[in-house]
Amino acid sequence: MGENLEVLKKRLADIGQLHRAAAVLGWDMRTYMPPGGAPARSEQLAYLSKLTHEMFISEEMGILLEKSENECAGIDPDSNEAKILRNVRRSYDHAVKIPTALAEEFSRHTTLSEDVWTRARAENKYSDFAPYLDKTLDLLNQMIQHLGYEEEPYDTLLDMYERGAKTMDIEAVFQQLEKPLVDMVRAIAGATPKGDNSPITGDYPSYKQNKLTLKVVASLGYDLNRGRQDPTVHPFCCGFSRDDVRITTRFSPDRLEPALFGSMHESGHAMYDQNIPAEFDNTPIGGAASLGVHESQSRFWENIVGRSLPFCEFVLPLLQETFPVPFESCDAARFHRSINRVHPSFIRVEADEVTYNLHILLRFQMERDILSGKITIKDLPEAWNAKMESMLGITPPNDTHGVLQDIHWAGGMIGYFPTYTLGNLLSAQLWRSMRKDIANPEEHIRKGDFAPLLDWLRENVHRHGSRYFSRELIPTVTGEPLNPKHFLEYLQSKYSQIYDI
């Protein structure tokens, strides 16, 4: 390959080292940093962010990129080099179009906004937060002006999280979901569960939950020699190389679900990162296809596998060994029903598989409406509550349980929510394709033999790193574009076995 490309790759790897250092600082901040460390940490992170930005948008980088493109003109567009150049060009054009002053103001404002939101949520004071959300939208609109858009402004925001996705396409997919989901929620609400499905509460000490969840995620294929698990308030996964990808989880003293399914969820993310080819590590193709594809991996292991009856059969002996009370008097079907209770609720992160995507559809609509000005920031809580009522039949008792519940908007992340539903839909679509290649995967799950499933994901998804956008990857792997039908069929089939519908 050309020598400019080699230099470009070296420069990008250097910047990558700084991003990785920042990621370690972020992990530490959210796990173990003492409270007093916060102000200095934010300065360390701010400088790292400023420095990497300056290094990336430097004139030298622009020239190197152009020379590399010239010397690579005509190479196989499917080669790693071509994919690298495509990804770098995208990020570079994005980064240089945003004036540094605007990027800095956005970063400073959203840090402040998150802080205000934390208190506003705790005190149920939407009016305190509203001016900050207003300003966020103003800054995002300025960014959209700089970045431009093809069809509608929201495309530009969406593209930050789901490369190449279009609002129209997402809307078309979401429209196919709304009515069937609303209908299914209503049907289940009026149906009887096929047996006791009450929560299985108990006395679950954290250290036992930790041991148990580590056993479970290790059995799935999460490599603990290249990862670890720590407790945190808001679980996340983050990696500093493909050989150091960490998960966090949350231990509830009287309920196992947050830790068990939280750990499985994060390990799904982590296994994606751990299985990106080693030669892609710290290069522009060493990431994921998109946030939606990333979420498909976490949801696959958490829901498709984790909340299935075969998995309950596999995990029950482990639960009984660790917590004889209450699990010795419990069978797999009882556990399965208890972890798959469907009921409309206010909080997205606690929602079940059926209602979850309605929470996302609501947010997608709100985001588009506040961005276009169709709904004012002042009227947003009312619009939120009305939509909750029409979709889920419930009205939040206050804004803390409504419009104030998520951190995303406070942090300036508008356009992010749809990726959660994209992930859910894709997890079912991947599962359908996997079943064509693996005979009786349920039997593998029941035996705790997860290797064939992980191998399939590695071969079909992980191996490609960020060579492809999700809209390119999905048809290659599943034979068709993202299709919500598979997710609806999965739900229909699963919940008709649990509820008398």
Place this chain on the structure above:
Amino acid sequence: MGENLEVLKKRLADIGQLHRAAAVLGWDMRTYMPPGGAPARSEQLAYLSKLTHEMFISEEMGILLEKSENECAGIDPDSNEAKILRNVRRSYDHAVKIPTALAEEFSRHTTLSEDVWTRARAENKYSDFAPYLDKTLDLLNQMIQHLGYEEEPYDTLLDMYERGAKTMDIEAVFQQLEKPLVDMVRAIAGATPKGDNSPITGDYPSYKQNKLTLKVVASLGYDLNRGRQDPTVHPFCCGFSRDDVRITTRFSPDRLEPALFGSMHESGHAMYDQNIPAEFDNTPIGGAASLGVHESQSRFWENIVGRSLPFCEFVLPLLQETFPVPFESCDAARFHRSINRVHPSFIRVEADEVTYNLHILLRFQMERDILSGKITIKDLPEAWNAKMESMLGITPPNDTHGVLQDIHWAGGMIGYFPTYTLGNLLSAQLWRSMRKDIANPEEHIRKGDFAPLLDWLRENVHRHGSRYFSRELIPTVTGEPLNPKHFLEYLQSKYSQIYDI
């Protein structure tokens, strides 16, 4: 102040942020990083190190420094600005004199050398390690050529750890120590302890040791809102700002001493860093006076306070509460004797207060002799063992218990060991001065009221950051240069109460 100085300070603060980021990566590497993360971590650290070095020795920095010196010519030499410029000039001249290629080779070689040493120590194969030590000396000699020296080459190495210290001065101090210490060790070996002094072994679960040691270090004044404690193999202290200074400790299942005195030792280091004035934070005067002064703080809390009878009286109820067996049947004097057993031993880090400095004197002599070529690397183990015999009357059974025991030489740190003894000596000298200002400090210790002691150290030592070199600080605080007499008197007085000598 001048505008160049302001820019210089800003540039140095930026570099400081990167050093702090590297420190977080180092902490993580030695506490929680999974094994697989090591190769990528070393690349992250190598790049951060290269980048900070390049930023610091840049031509722009040299010009800024010179302009700042010019615009500050004639200012009060005791002002913070003058001290900042003095410190930066020292580091800058040092950094630019070492060719980048040599610095890189030294870093690469010592990383390799540490790795070889780890195996050589485990397998007792000095001959495997010897060529690496040889090369280290060769590289250090090259550095000395570049850096120059006034009196003897060893000065240059010493100066890296103890700014401004001279070999001749250290030697003069150490000479006053050797005979009295050797005599004292012999006297104690032939004496009877005044009561049972056998180790107090027991069953000490880690989580209980952790709780206990946290209580103890918090009572000393270590601010856990701006710090934390984690378990590790080789305890250390490290900070990422004055408001995030962390300690680590080591839990032995059947002995309390490693954790209790390890935590107190590291908290002594940490309290120094936590109490440097906030306005010095992340500036060239925001460090410590020297490694020796740093060690005086750790040794003060570990030994002068921690291994004193009044402290045993204070801590015994805590021990009894946490570990009724074996401490309910133990009194303070019994505990005091057990933690102050003096006996010649092979391993420095396990040595008692009396024999400890003989281990250092031996290393100081070996370092000078291998640097000057008086002893060849091949003959070093023999010289080591002969010196152990003459000083402590024991001969190591193998090199693992002898010349191979410490990591310092493997890591290229020659000239570091003397700072341990300087710290021990200074701790006693500070204690003597403190007693003139604080009436009956033993009574404060007995009551667990450590604030007056910490306040005194804050006022006399911490407050100055790295404004002064140790040889400037010590006379100001104690009225005389470093004087080994105070340490010898401290030992004599203490051990004549424990042993019948």
